[in-house]
Amino acid sequence: MKTIAVICGGQSPEHEISVRSAKNILAAIRRDRFQVVLIGIDRAGRWRLQEEGSLGRFVGETGPELAIIPGKSTGQFLRLDTHQTLLPQPDAAFMIVHGPTGEDGVLQGLLRTIDLPFVGPDVLGSAVSMDKDVAKRLLRQAGIKVAQDIVIRKGYARQWTYEQVTNKLGSPVFVKPANMGSSVGVHKVSRAEQFNAAVADALLYDQKVLIEEMIKGREVECAVLGNETPEATEVGEIVTPEEYSFDAKYEDPDTAKLLIPTEVRPEELPRLQAIALSAFKALECEVMARVDMFLTPEGDIYVNEVNTLPGFTDISMYPQLWEAAGLSYSDLIERLLAFAQQRYQRRKALKTDFRP
Template structure:
């Protein structure tokens, strides 16, 4: 049997574009070359898809602020086929090698919100990670909270306002409902993009304006006092959970800068200092959240743990970071699954789900 052709799709028309470039580089460095041939498909900030060369696809790769995708002349298009979609060079019309499986590592908008997953389903290509529905509801913090609450899973109290309701947002009313300080977030973003902690009306108004720059819905949340505990989940029908880790922010909160720019912005403690009972509780609750939101493949579940041990779900990340300091691969590493084996397992799960989907009937009369 020959090598498996893996298309790594990265970059994207997203505020998390630069994070995706870092994630892609680490996956490329870790993937087992005896098993896989890699096709790099970079998506620039305008949404244009292109084929990149491994040895030259990044500019300023060691500077997280200046890192960027190198432009190429090899623009691509994708043609849905009878069995699987085919990729070809837009200019030369040359057909590229058949892709066996896609590893999408575009974080945020159009990569983590079900858009990419819907495209790959339409193309009938196996892909790593959560399917369309789980991606969409997990990315939308509003709907994720509704679903989790309905399942009896604790989430932070909050208020959601759509763009047309912006003029109706009253600081005094919000404060009376949620107290101070508050967190203001775009509903559909990750990596703490557009997130601000506020304590005054002036800060609040500025944070609302910034959040609406990234999404049409804004979430205003109460501040939860507790430890920031994260747990990685892996699997389809029978998911398993890693040992938990803990974020120890050295700044006011775990911001985008703390995650990807400032090396001293946070300390990542893995495994977290928890009792066996607490560890098991986090793992069980992470799997419960994963299943409730219809996740498959992988996700990182982030909690606040209050002083009495109560767990509050903060968010679920269905395309977690794969940078050199990212918690998802790090947590599996300390749990006994090193980076290359983690990639193997994610690809196995992609094929497993795809084969299951192929068994479904697509016509009433055949």
């Protein structure tokens, strides 16, 4: 029986969403096949061993602290209360840490350093997908349509006025941190007096802010699973009276309606799936991702973003799309872990020394 470390929490505004996702994963993972170790990263950044039943809205400041020892193939986690290695030792990690330091390559690099297989894209795919500015450059290069945008960096915000922005992008525009998810720091701006406050708020969460044109169309999402030959589901749709804010997603979900799967014209579904797969590959993704797209009335498809660690909450689109495709929550977890192990074995087969 393999031991899986479920890792949640983190130092991010999305900490609570991570905990909600972890609870669902813990409930769905088959205990006759996997032993589970729950590791929570509290809001101060400390790694703690957690009891499953004690997990509340946040990772609390209780539970034994853990130290991480790189360069070992076993015994990578050390309990600081007993100075003993963590038992049982994890064979793989299902990390569901959203936001900065969780899905931007930082945590992925740490797990690579301690030689532990993990669910989700590797360091490169995670990093470039998280940075919406860099991701859009790569998507454009791959011939995939994305919204026009302006990038504003911290310290240079006053170089742009609302009039300059709307002359280029039209009105309204969306202001968002380049490296954030769950609609944190995102604002729809349609008046000049809103602009500076929206940019200032977005800059609280990141050093770089994107201002994007508004694409008029349906907001659809496609779930992708796999490594060299990934598969894509049918598409789901988010129907909201306004932009899909944090509150609409998590605090008042009745304001948003999820259609899973949603109806599209017969010729549009294969195009949406093909573009989702192309975006997945263009951003060097592996194992899983959710590709968010806009479908315009004219039939144009724009990729909005690629989420490499999509939510697993009660209302999250990724697991629901796979369930609609006939893959249960428990089966999905097993397939994700299998793809993580496959990727790990492929990398382990590479040479790490050079002897001519």
